Amino acid sequence: MTKTTPATAFLRRRNIAFETFVYDYDPSVEKLGVHAAAAVGEPPERVFKTLMAEVDGKPVCVVIPVARELSMKKLAAAFSGKSAKMMKPADAERITGYRVGGISPFGQRKQIPTVLAQEALELPYILTNGGGRGVQVKLSVSDALTAMDGKTADLLASAD
Secondary structure: OOOOOHHHHHHHHOOOOOEEEEOOOOOOOOOHHHHHHHHHOOOHHHEEEEEEEEEOOEEEEEEEEOOOOEOHHHHHHHOOOOOEEEOOHHHHHHHHOOOOOOOOOOOOOOOOOEEEEHHHHHOOEEEEEOOOOOEEEEEEHHHHHHHHOOEEEOOEOOOO
């Protein structure tokens, strides 16, 4: 089943190869990304979540593994900033054009600086939100970076 979203249309326009996975989105689960990974049959370390944050008051897009947490200190450093904080959900929706739970790093309303967790470089491919709740796209890491016009950085909080 294919589902066209602004993200999948964006990838097609740029001739980026990807595969779409659609699953039943359940907003009641505690960890949506881990649920998405199980729903599409992929290990959580290959499924990445899209977070919207602010570094020194400017919007940034962050893509990290679903089962891991973001380090705000490392995020600020990745953009040569002093401080970072999560963006308010209403602001994230307004800036990206997507609903929370369906925010994709691809095809956002505005071009926003994007950073991908460096752990992705160890993988042959990743899955990330495809622009809708219950939509994932699978693509190579190099294609993801090209489509994001992004960079990689050390972003993750230490795993306890």
